[in-house]
Amino acid sequence: METSETIVVNGGHHLEGDVQIAGAKNSVLKLMAASVMASGQTCIHNVPDISDVSVMQEVLKALGAQVSTEDDQDGGGHTLYIDTADLTTYVTPYDLVAQMRASISILGPLIARFGRARVAMPGGCRIGARSLDLHISSLESLGVTFDMDHGYIQAEAPDGLSSCEVLLDYPSVGATENLMMAATVADGDTHISNAAREPEIADLADFLNGMGADVEGAGSPNIVIHGVKELHPTEHTTVGDRIEAGTFLVAGALCGGPVHARGIDPDFLALPLKKLAQMGCDIETNDDVITVSRNGDIEPVDLQTLPHPGFPTDLQAQFMVLSSLAQGNSIVTENVFENRFMFASELGRMGADIRIDAHHALISGVDHLEGAPVEASDLRGGAALVLAGLAAEGESRVSHVEYIDRGYEDFVGKLRGLGAGVTRVPAPAD
Ligand code: UD1
16 A cells, blocks of 8 residues: 555535446455456456455456556546466465455466466455355355465365355355356356345456356356356446446535546436435436435435346445534444444544444534544545535544555546545655
8 A cells, every 4th residue: 555645624615516437346356356367458438446456456457467558548437458378386475465355356266277276365355254155155165175374374175176056144245256256167057046146246257257257147146157167358348437426426425516527327326316306316327327406404314235137335424424514313234344333433523423333323414514633444434524524614624545546536626526625645754
């Protein structure tokens, strides 16, 4: 991660205009991991310039891949070229993997390519236990054996990968992806029931099918993977980032709008858009553009996070900021990650009235927030604190911007483009 910086927000500006949404972080990281399953050059378009992508590039380079980037011909994204012809190892180093939990998505692809993998236990945001039991047990069903030693996961498939039927206890995004990727080259048909249904799973399946895999049903709870002998490199354009889009839509809802989020399929955000409408926003959708504006009061809301198509946990913090300025009491229930209310105490320092009881937050709307120095402690909570600063009276300083850089390309530049009073400054010396 880069040296810590602070975002200074001067609140109270009206926001309106267009914002181009980048490719989905949670898709592209898996596409990058999947590229190691083929030998040769894969090309991925609409890649965001964010630090999690940089970490995954380093993971791929550590395996012996050649990685380069260039700006996309159209749109504001980037193109990534990954050449995996000369991979030299199936070991992923601790210093990289420990920075980012999504590195665990290299596990299934390495097993598919080498029949074995040695991957450090992942780190990432501090938002809960995030255990790997479902990744491990579902890969075991394919014939993989596991050992844990010295902070590493050692995986081997001594007799190759054989098809299986897996009923997931919970529709884990990462476990569904790891199993789906490894099963592409298993012997026979693999059936996954209770699979995660996030749009990024369907994007990964499209990518795998472009590599010559035969995956059906991705995006539904039942996925069937017909194993093939081998995969080849492909070219793919990443879907838009629904969480980045949702974040800018909340910014528009807080600060008036109209804000037009471009490059995002409105179907990916059906429930958040319904909630914005319930909260008093006007929403218009058109192909890959979503427009939000608000003229009247913010109405309170009840929402609970759930696996897709339920309300995304990655937008919970941003909606909590909006509900903190509502005319009445809101209840937000977090069902996906246990520690995801950490940022709420920082929001309280800006005048929000939030009571936490286990995985419920009771938010009593206040008539204004006040700018304050606050600290980001995870990616989405950090972005939510910047949103709070946009709506607050006076100056806010959000420190530890490196969390926000994990998932938002040029967050400050895009907000400024909408009229926000935001700048990035070096963190003061201790
Ligand atoms: C992905 C997303 C993350 C998003 C989350 C839920 C990426 C890089 N990250 O994370 O932004 O918030 O989906 O939409 O795509 N769990 C287990 N055992 C397991 C796996 C998960 O208990 O083996 C638990 C986790 O601790 C968590 C819950 O299941 O409480 C959801 O995890 P999962 O769906 O796997 O999310 P991630 O893939 O980690």
